[in-house]
Amino acid sequence: MSFIEIRSLSHRFADGTIGLDRIDLGVESGEFVVVAGENGSGKTTLLRHLNGLLLPTDGEVIVDGRSVAADPVRARLKIGMVFQDADSQIVGQTVAEDAAFGPENLGFDRQQIDRRVRSALEAVGLAHAADQAPHLLSGGEKRRLAIAGVLAMGPEGIAFDEPFSNLDYAGVRQVLAQMVALHRSGHTLVVTTHEVEKVAAHADRLVILHRGAAVLSGPPAVLFPDLERYGIRQPCAFKLGKEVGSWLA
Amino acid sequence: MSAFEYRPGGSFLHGLDPRTKLAAAAVFALVGLAASLPVLAVSGILIVWALWRAGVGPRQWVRDLRIFWMMLLFLFAVRAVTGSGPALVQVGSLGVTAQGLADGGMICLRLSIVALAGIGVSAATRPSEIEAAVQALLRPVPFVPEKRVATILGLVVRFLPEVLREVRLTKEAQMARCIEQRKNPIARLYLFAVPLLRRIFVRADRLAMAMEARCYSDNRTGPVLSAGLTDTLCLLALGLLVMLSLL
Amino acid sequence: MNEDISRPEVIDRTQVRMMVYTALMAALTAAGAWIAIPIGPVPIVLQNMFILLAGLVLGSRWGTASVAVYLLAGACGLPVFAGGMGGIGRFVGPTGGYLVGYLPAVFLLGRVSEKRPTVLFDVIGMILATAVIYGVGTAWLHALTGLSWPKTLAVGMIPFLPGDAVKIVAAAGIARALRPIVKME
Ligand SMILES: Nc1ncnc2c1ncn2[C@@H]1O[C@H](COP(=O)(O)OP(=O)(O)OP(=O)(O)O)[C@@H](O)[C@H]1O
Numbered sequence: 001m002s003f004i005e006i007r008s009l010s011h012r013f014a015d016g017t018i019g020l021d022r023i024d025l026g027v028e029s030g031e032f033v034v035v036a037g038e039n040g041s042g043k044t045t046l047l048r049h050l051n052g053l054l055l056p057t058d059g060e061v062i063v064d065g066r067s068v069a070a071d072p073v074r075a076r077l078k079i080g081m082v083f084q085d086a087d088s089q090i091v092g093q094t095v096a097e098d099a100a101f102g103p104e105n106l107g108f109d110r111q112q113i114d115r116r117v118r119s120a121l122e123a124v125g126l127a128h129a130a131d132q133a134p135h136l137l138s139g140g141e142k143r144r145l146a147i148a149g150v151l152a153m154g155p156e157g158i159a160f161d162e163p164f165s166n167l168d169y170a171g172v173r174q175v176l177a178q179m180v181a182l183h184r185s186g187h188t189l190v191v192t193t194h195e196v197e198k199v200a201a202h203a204d205r206l207v208i209l210h211r212g213a214a215v216l217s218g219p220p221a222v223l224f225p226d227l228e229r230y231g232i233r234q235p236c237a238f239k240l241g242k243e244v245g246s247w248l249a
Numbered sequence: 250m251s252a253f254e255y256r257p258g259g260s261f262l263h264g265l266d267p268r269t270k271l272a273a274a275a276v277f278a279l280v281g282l283a284a285s286l287p288v289l290a291v292s293g294i295l296i297v298w299a300l301w302r303a304g305v306g307p308r309q310w311v312r313d314l315r316i317f318w319m320m321l322l323f324l325f326a327v328r329a330v331t332g333s334g335p336a337l338v339q340v341g342s343l344g345v346t347a348q349g350l351a352d353g354g355m356i357c358l359r360l361s362i363v364a365l366a367g368i369g370v371s372a373a374t375r376p377s378e379i380e381a382a383v384q385a386l387l388r389p390v391p392f393v394p395e396k397r398v399a400t401i402l403g404l405v406v407r408f409l410p411e412v413l414r415e416v417r418l419t420k421e422a423q424m425a426r427c428i429e430q431r432k433n434p435i436a437r438l439y440l441f442a443v444p445l446l447r448r449i450f451v452r453a454d455r456l457a458m459a460m461e462a463r464c465y466s467d468n469r470t471g472p473v474l475s476a477g478l479t480d481t482l483c484l485l486a487l488g489l490l491v492m493l494s495l496l
Numbered sequence: 497m498n499e500d501i502s503r504p505e506v507i508d509r510t511q512v513r514m515m516v517y518t519a520l521m522a523a524l525t526a527a528g529a530w531i532a533i534p535i536g537p538v539p540i541v542l543q544n545m546f547i548l549l550a551g552l553v554l555g556s557r558w559g560t561a562s563v564a565v566y567l568l569a570g571a572c573g574l575p576v577f578a579g580g581m582g583g584i585g586r587f588v589g590p591t592g593g594y595l596v597g598y599l600p601a602v603f604l605l606g607r608v609s610e611k612r613p614t615v616l617f618d619v620i621g622m623i624l625a626t627a628v629i630y631g632v633g634t635a636w637l638h639a640l641t642g643l644s645w646p647k648t649l650a651v652g653m654i655p656f657l658p659g660d661a662v663k664i665v666a667a668a669g670i671a672r673a674l675r676p677i678v679k680m681e
């Protein structure tokens with residue numbers, strides 16, 4: 001069984017809007033999956049289901065063998081969530097306090113928390129900024145802090161919602177390097193984006209979301225020709241007939 | 250840097266447990282309201298000394314508390330001319346009396362002690378330590394969920410700069426749309442507040458969701474505080490002060 | 497990771513949301529002390545409008561909590577009273593009574609506006625709340641200054657009433673626009 005199993009998942013909002021439409025998707029343990037789609041295609045809605053922040057109106061989501069609806073807390077421990085808006089997920093007044101928020105909620109004792117925070121901040125290269133106020137960080141650093149915040153909880157997978165939005169070139173590279181390192185250390189990654197170009201070279205698989213439905217799934221290079229049809233920008237290199245390289249190169 | 254902001258340091262005040270500092274501020278509030286002149290004078294000297302050691306000199310607190318001092322000046326003036334007894338100086342129809350001057354002086358001294366003690370806490374204690382102390386001090390109070398209170402306090406401190414930034418942005422946006430030119434004050438308030446609040450509440454929703462995703466819970470690990478010998482001695486001294494002020 | 501953890505007793509979504517809103521209204525109240533909108537010759541300060549909105553939008557329970565948190569934060573020396581004075585000093589200064597008055601005022605406003613969701617009840621509640629704030633505020637001012645009552649009111653209430661009327665009418669409209677956002681699903 002896959003690490004994440006999404007079976008015929010539909011979500012209809014209270015006002016009748018169809019957010020997700022019968023999605024079937026499996027994500028293997030250790031896989032790096034990019035979910036691409038235009039604005040309003042349902043990316044955020046889909047990710048929220050991985051953590052039980054939204055519950056299916058039909059179908060089900062299973063994380064590591066157990067239904068998210070039945071046990072959302074377990075799903076949140078298995079999959080850490082890095083939200084689209086980096087600013088509004090900062091809880092603490094210093095970088096270290098923010099990274100400690102998750103482990104504190106899990107009831108670890110203070111020493112364990114300090115150890116987890118230290119290693120999480122080291123992993124994202126923010127150890128030097130531990131006592132700084134988070135709102136003074138750059139955009140890329142804020143995203144990395146958000147990553148540290150979930151890493152400190154020890155998840156097996158991490159879901160990123162539009163991790164490159166509002167980032168400059170340097171910020172994109174920082175965050176991308178972080179994702180590649182996480183993937184290498186065995187984490188399962190689910191990344192939503194409408195900027196396929198930035199991650200394509202590192203992803204194992206690309207899933208295209210269109211009006212709430214998962215319309216295509218396969219190796220990124222194979223799906224490039226179809227992107228434009230679904231309102232997603234094709235990588236420049238692909239248009240020029242070249243191989244799509246890494247943004248880290 | 251203002252006197253109300255935490256300034257890192259290793260002074261006597263910095264070294265105290267935050268609970269001790271909150272207790273001290275409360276005791277000095279009592280002293281300020283109830284104590285006699287000698288106790289007030291001693292307390293005043295102690296506070297000014299501790300502040301000075303913590304890096305907040307008179308120049309700082311005179312400047313940063315200027316609105317407070319102006320209010321005290323107003324109080325002093327009012328008191329000076331409303332006292333009873335023979336007038337020392339006549340200003341128009343108002344007479345400045347000796348009793349009025351003495352009353353005014355005492356009230357100002359009392360209130361300054363309370364205010365300066367408060368500065369001592371802000372300048373030498375991190376906000377997170379203050380939250381920890383509040384949580385610890387509220388624990389025995391029934392019906393108060395102290396962990397949640399501490400979380401909310403932390404969120405207030407976290408939100409404040411963000412709110413101020415949003416306020417500035419909203420004002421700029423309004424200027425760009427010439428809303429400042431509107432005559433109707435009600436419409437102006439409405440057009441200022443609704444977009445501001447709407448944006449801020451959307452942010453709050455996202456924050457709540459992020460907290461939920463990180464398993465925000467009631468059995469979360471609390472902060473660790475440790476009081477030492479100095480704290481015990483300070484508490485004893487504070488107890489003495491309380492007795493002296495109530496005598 | 498294989499350290500043992502006890503299962504977190506996660507807090508219900510609505511509760512977390514209300515806690516965040518409570519903190520937010522407290523932060524707005526703190527910010528409101530600095531926000532002045534120039535209307536006519538005198539700028540009006542928005543703090544008491546945010547107090548009224550806390551009662552209207554969050555209701556008696558959470559509205560009172562937000563004011564209590566604001567006062568508690570200030571009393572403990574958290575930097576929410578900055579911009580001229582801080583800590584407990586704010587409570588004992590001449591304007592301290594108004595601050596303390598916020599607490600019963602918001603509770604009362606919340607109770608009244610919860611009775612019936614109409615503009616009329618909102619406005620009645622706000623008028624009562626404003627009366628409570630001035631009652632406590634001027635009583636302290638009177639005690640501290642020793643001024644006669646007519647003079648106390650002339651200094652500590654009358655000049656602000658026109659501004660308060662504007663704020664009450666505006667707050668009634670703002671609350672109507674805001675409630676659907678804050679309303680729980
Ligand atoms: N609470 C809600 N109530 C009603 N409709 C909603 C709600 N949240 C989202 N939607 C709608 O559901 C659809 C999917 O939204 P979603 O936010 O998941 O898209 P997205 O792919 O993340 O878009 P973006 O790229 O803009 O972030 C959109 O049409 C959106 O308007």
Ligand SMILES: [Mg+2]
Pocket residue numbers: 043044045084161162
């Ligand atoms: Mg989205």
